[in-house]
Amino acid sequence: MTADQAAAVLRAVFDRAVEVADPMRSLARFLPPKPPGRVVVVGAGKASARMAEAVEAVWGPCEGLVITRYGYARPCRGIEIVEAAHPVPDAAGAAATARMIDLLSGLGEGDFVLALISGGASALLVAPVAGVTLAEKQAVNSALLASGAPIDRMNTVRKHLSRVKGGQLAAVAHPARMLALMISDVPGDDPAFIGSGPTVGDASTPADAQAVLARWGVAVPDAVRAALAQGSGVVPPGDARLARVENVIYAAPRQSLQAAAEQAAALLPGVEVRHLGDALEGEAREVAAAQAALAREVAAGLAPGDRSVLILSGGELTVTRRGDGIGGPNAEFCLALALALQGQPRVHAIACDTDGVDGAAEVAGAIVAPDTLQRAATVGWDAAAALAANDAHRFFAALGDQVITGPTLTNVNDFRALLILPPG
Structure with a gap:
């Protein structure tokens, strides 16, 4: 699977999570x-x-x-x-x-x-x-x-x-x-x-x-x-x-995560979905480090022919503002994740706010690929410096890896998905 194909799968599972929370689809029966x-x-x-x-x-x-x-x-x-x-x-x-x-x-x-x-x-x-x-x-x-x-x-x-x-x-x-x-x-x-x-x-x-x-x-x-x-x-x-x-x-977020899992199963038959919960909290960069460690562990255990693994989580992360950049919790999670993964092969990720607004920016979040840091260096961006300045949105804008949805008209909190592919 190419990076573009992995990104398309991740975007599709996020879109499905948002879709099922649309009030026009979900409110009437209540x-x-x-x-x-x-x-x-x-x-x-x-x-x-x-x-x-x-x-x-x-x-x-x-x-x-x-x-x-x-x-x-x-x-x-x-x-x-x-x-x-x-x-x-x-x-x-x-x-x-x-x-x-x-x-x-x-x-x-x-x-x-x-x-x-x-x-x-x-x-x-x-x-x-x-x-x-x-x-x-x-x-x-x-x-x-x-x-x-x-x-x-x-x-x-x-x-x-x-x-x-x-x-x-x-x-x-x-x-x-x-x-x-x-x-x-x-x-x-x-x-x-x-x-x-x-x-x-x-x-x-x-x-x-x-x-x-x-x-x-x-x-x-x-x-x-x-x-x-x-x-x-x-x-x-x-x-x-x-x-x-x-x-x-x-x-609530758990319904959207379940819908995302079902969408992933339709797109990647046999995929193993692991739920980390819908109520994760904490500093975005710290949660990213923990999930990167988990992704590395999963990737190390996969052999050719094994099923892909999708790790889903929801909740609301926070950012302690240290710099004067443009960012939000989901983009900062993605930037910190990319730094922690250091180009780990076969690991792709998305993190977005389901309301389409990450922080104060009109951007839902971002996508991470194994070559994120390499491509950033090519266009003159230092990922560590961007993270120190809380400048994640501009970092991913430079790569063309922002997720921009416009108003989604719903809000069931943050959505994160890590896709780990088997070798071969």
Whole structure:
């Protein structure tokens, strides 16, 4: 199998993982019949506009408001779609969130709210607590993203600086009945951390948020520290305002990994698929080193005529920003993997974010081949220097090995696949 053929297989299994998480394919069977009376649809996240489109395909035009990332809007007949910034919030997100709060306020027991939540809602739903400005909230988000803190820890901080996260959006809609349909993009699929859990109670405290800032050395404005010292409105589990809320995760990384495995079996009959899990976390370059060691071990054990091996994993890796390059967790994983493999024959890999955006770049991820380092040197790129500068996206752009999908309209976290071919 040539490098181009291996890359085509890897791209096909990634595309299949994204396809099965498309809300237009997966949401309808989790949608109940449209309730009588007033129905309000709200939502936020990179998949939320596509989710709204899927809802209206079943229910017809609906009243509502959904906030998604710039470029991710979809045509809806009744639900208003607003685009805003991600991963750092902006004024458009703040204005839309204020309107969403107004829309939900004053609903009664006979009303029904359908909430559509996916990854990205943490930035798109933005309503800073009293005393904290949008600019200060933006500074906190940027610092958290550069800190290397895991997503659940970042979301703990975000919740206690918000008036809508940590169950607070659902509390606004009380006493209306609410169904929240979610696409998980967090390791472990804990609904409290999908989009910072706007419809889910949370037992964490402002002290927990302060501990995160201290543990990862996140510098924040004085107003933020003062706000955390005063407490927050995060709604605890069991609160009466959440009694009529049902939270359902209807799409998750494990489903996409399974679909990828099935696609690989169709393309490479007899392939052995090894699953490392859908909840891997850690520093991208450290996880890459571990997976490179595993790939080397597998490759050493293959003989001519043996089956190919595909190693799949999901989860959410992090990057501690050390340089001023352009990168993201998936591209950095690929760069660190290439360095760790050092041209290991017959090992090919792909790592991409299923939402089509790795870090802040409009690039899903990258592909690695045995000749990646050799080709880089030919065009004047030092892989080790690029990794030190967190410059993985520009590195793979120079090789033509970026994976660019455009908006995928879904988000089930990172996807990684290593293909190890037998000799001969």
